[in-house]
Amino acid sequence: MTAVIIGADIGGTSSRVGVANLTGRFLAVVTGGPANPNAVGIDSAGAEIRRVTDAALAAAGQGLGGTPTVAGVVIGLAGITGVADPEGFARAALDPILAGRPPLEVVTDLAVAYASGSPEPDGCVLIAGTGAMAGIIRSGVLDERRDGWGWLLGDDGSGFWLGREAVRATLADLEAGRELGPLGDAILDLVRTQVEPGPGGEYGASELIRSGYARPPRELSEYATLVAELADVDPVAARIADRAAEVLAATLGRLDPGPALPIVLAGSVLQPGPAGRPTPVGSRLRALLSERYENPLHEAGPGVVGAAWLAVPAAARSDRDLHRRLLASARDRSG
Amino acid sequence: MTAVIIGADIGGTSSRVGVANLTGRFLAVVTGGPANPNAVGIDSAGAEIRRVTDAALAAAGQGLGGTPTVAGVVIGLAGITGVADPEGFARAALDPILAGRPPLEVVTDLAVAYASGSPEPDGCVLIAGTGAMAGIIRSGVLDERRDGWGWLLGDDGSGFWLGREAVRATLADLEAGRELGPLGDAILDLVRTQVEPGPGGEYGASELIRSGYARPPRELSEYATLVAELADVDPVAARIADRAAEVLAATLGRLDPGPALPIVLAGSVLQPGPAGRPTPVGSRLRALLSERYENPLHEAGPGVVGAAWLAVPAAARSDRDLHRRLLASARDRSG
Known part of the structure; x- marks a missing residue:
């Protein structure tokens, strides 16, 4: 089964979740509503992140003809220091749809913005x-x-x-x-x-x-x-x-x-x-x-690119071309 | 009957009205509550200005043994551009207690602050x-x-x-x-x-x-x-x-x-x-x-000095010593 990475760019006014394969092509990018816990509360935020991620995974799965294996998830969130346990929050929100408990990380929007513009660590x-x-x-x-x-x-x-x-x-x-x-x-x-x-x-x-x-x-x-x-x-x-x-x-x-x-x-x-x-x-x-x-x-590029790049497994991170392909693929989708 | 001038320093948190004679001595200075129409509304402001002025005139009259003649009134007020008709407002507030309709002027707090520090026009x-x-x-x-x-x-x-x-x-x-x-x-x-x-x-x-x-x-x-x-x-x-x-x-x-x-x-x-x-x-x-x-x-000196100085009739305004005496008298009272 194809392995994918999930990059989520979560905002106080809208959110986007992208699912990409490990050759750097976005299989689905889905836009949802506000899902920053500081803006809408922990429960609404969790539900919306789950909903949009589920929709993105389903859309990606349709193209692939089956549910993909998730190799990594990164969620970018402004003001994560205001959330008591960001990883616990994200895991609770995504556990129902992420079988196999892939690596999951919540990072600040600054890290996502940086990673969307440069593959260097x-x-x-x-x-x-x-x-x-x-x-x-x-x-x-x-x-x-x-x-x-x-x-x-x-x-x-x-x-x-x-x-x-x-x-x-x-x-x-x-x-x-x-x-x-x-x-x-x-x-x-x-x-x-x-x-x-x-x-x-x-x-x-x-x-x-x-x-x-x-x-x-x-x-x-x-x-x-x-x-x-x-x-x-x-x-x-x-x-x-x-x-x-x-x-x-x-x-x-x-x-x-x-x-x-x-x-x-x-x-x-x-x-x-x-x-x-x-x-x-x-x-x-x-x-x-x-x-x-x-x-x-x-x-900087689209937030989903930064989050997806940070979700790329360490072994594949040395391939800087993957970053370039993620950017190109995200631009194709929005263009 | 002794002629007096009235200087009112009206603020959004407190107000002071001073009554001075034309030799530059304060006969009474009375402190009241907020009376800026922009802060407390036209009606409350008018009532408080009347109340404090009445009290100051009564106190001055006691010392003089009779109601003094008012030669001039100046009211200093922050943000007077926000009041549609400042003079009308002040006259309506003070008419009940000011027989003889003395000259009355409403000026901005900047003019009062200036006049409290310098007698020059x-x-x-x-x-x-x-x-x-x-x-x-x-x-x-x-x-x-x-x-x-x-x-x-x-x-x-x-x-x-x-x-x-x-x-x-x-x-x-x-x-x-x-x-x-x-x-x-x-x-x-x-x-x-x-x-x-x-x-x-x-x-x-x-x-x-x-x-x-x-x-x-x-x-x-x-x-x-x-x-x-x-x-x-x-x-x-x-x-x-x-x-x-x-x-x-x-x-x-x-x-x-x-x-x-x-x-x-x-x-x-x-x-x-x-x-x-x-x-x-x-x-x-x-x-x-x-x-x-x-x-x-x-x-700058106390606001009541600036307002009182601006209330001094033009003929007496050339006497710069009068300004000095008003300042000294106000300081004696607060010291």
């Missing part, structure tokens, strides 16, 4: 999306982390950070009576949809401040996309993107990435969207890192 | 306490403002800002495995009273982050006092105080204070407490400003 990863953080990975496991402190305390260079800086820059222009550029105009256009105008029907600093406090703070990250869209044409947006690249490079720098360790860049602030256009913060960061380090820079 | 004021902002005052009225955007968007150098920087510096030490200094130790001691320890009974970065999100964000300002207390002995606290002074000087700098305009410094981050010891941020800021500007630097 040791390296660095820098993520900037909803949050922002850097990590050093040793033997596939997160060894040290920098930032990732959340919107209130850190996440420097994240989407929230970009949005807040965009609002601050606009407030500074408004209070100084400077004419707004495209970024400030676009921000005030959004504010018009969110709060009532001032006494004279106007939208200015007071209304922008009011809108900031009228919504949950995290929603400031809404403005991050405006910074990305306008960095080529608006000097204020360009300056914010410059600064984001600097603070992200500083976060990585606090890790002291050893020579030649691969650096993987991940997250929506750094990685091209569906259109494939590099993000302004991503381009700037790559330029900064290339100046400072000789380390190879990689783009 | 034009100048600058820099406040750092719960919030942080700078203003240019012209003819006693706030003309331009910088920052004061609140904890989420600005208030750089405020108590909240200091507290957040203290937490960030501690997190950076913890994640790098550096030994904590007195500031970090004191912060973790407070965290122990706020959240449960980690799985091994330990208090570290995770617990500090957890405590930050477990409380309303503003409560990070609790740590500001630790920075002030430890800036002389802890290099981390000293660095945060340095940086606070720099960002506050930058906020003031965005106003471009013209030559010779007095600069008034106000707020708990900048002003000595009851023990009279200068605050570390205040000392550093004074040093920075003295390097950059030749403008005279003043300490």
Whole structure:
């Protein structure tokens, strides 16, 4: 019977479980709902992980004409330090469907992001999306982390950070009576949809401040996309993107990435969207890192690839081509 | 009958109304509850302002042996732009007790803070306490403002800002495995009273982050006092105080204070407490400003002095000694 590996990329808003064979081809990738125990609770999370994994195994089995043997399972989960016994939780969730008790590991999303971009066991990863953080990975496991402190305390260079800086820059222009550029105009256009105008029907600093406090703070990250869209044409947006690249490079720098360790860049602030256009913060960061380090820079791939790669049995891990084939196969599926 | 002026310093947590004669002596200063309409609503605010003013006038009248004539009333209120018709609101609140409809004005707390520190009609004021902002005052009225955007968007150098920087510096030490200094130790001691320890009974970065999100964000300002207390002995606290002074000087700098305009410094981050010891941020800021500007630097006085000074009839305003006497009289009362 064909041996397969299972890689699960479990999130607070959606989850994906991929089943791949040991030549590096995904036989099934199934998307499910939120399944992070910190977000939805241990019971719901376990049930959803089981459901999606079962569906992925069934889909893979159909192609193979029989239930495959599972050679390894890796589950990537943000905030696993918040779960008392991650392995016990995962085993309890998957035991009913995994006969033969294959090796099973729960790893942090940083380790998965890293492994999706590089097959090397040791390296660095820098993520900037909803949050922002850097990590050093040793033997596939997160060894040290920098930032990732959340919107209130850190996440420097994240989407929230970009949005807040965009609002601050606009407030500074408004209070100084400077004419707004495209970024400030676009921000005030959004504010018009969110709060009532001032006494004279106007939208200015007071209304922008009011809108900031009228919504949950995290929603400031809404403005991050405006910074990305306008960095080529608006000097204020360009300056914010410059600064984001600097603070992200500083976060990585606090890790002291050893020579030649691969650096993987991940997250929506750094990685091209569906259109494939590099993000302004991503381009700037790559330029900064290339100046400072000789380390190879990689783009993160889909989370299921990272988790699946970490699930590959040790004996097969020396085949770096397997990693390349997993990536290509996952891209074929999503393309 | 003796003519008096009324100065009211209305806050969201407490209010003070002072009644002074035109030689600069306070006849009564009465403290009341919160009376800012933005905090407690128009009706409660109006009732409390009337109650405290009535009590202050009665106390002053007792000393004088008769109800005094009111020559002017000034009410200082934070966030008056949020009140649709501040003068109408104040008049409605005070009409029942103010026979003869004396001149009445509602001004922002920035104008009151400025006038408490300088009798000159034009100048600058820099406040750092719960919030942080700078203003240019012209003819006693706030003309331009910088920052004061609140904890989420600005208030750089405020108590909240200091507290957040203290937490960030501690997190950076913890994640790098550096030994904590007195500031970090004191912060973790407070965290122990706020959240449960980690799985091994330990208090570290995770617990500090957890405590930050477990409380309303503003409560990070609790740590500001630790920075002030430890800036002389802890290099981390000293660095945060340095940086606070720099960002506050930058906020003031965005106003471009013209030559010779007095600069008034106000707020708990900048002003000595009851023990009279200068605050570390205040000392550093004074040093920075003295390097950059030749403008005279003043300490703000009690809010009732600023409000009372703004209530002085124009004809008496040329007597700068009157301002000095109001300050001395208010200090006698609180000493």
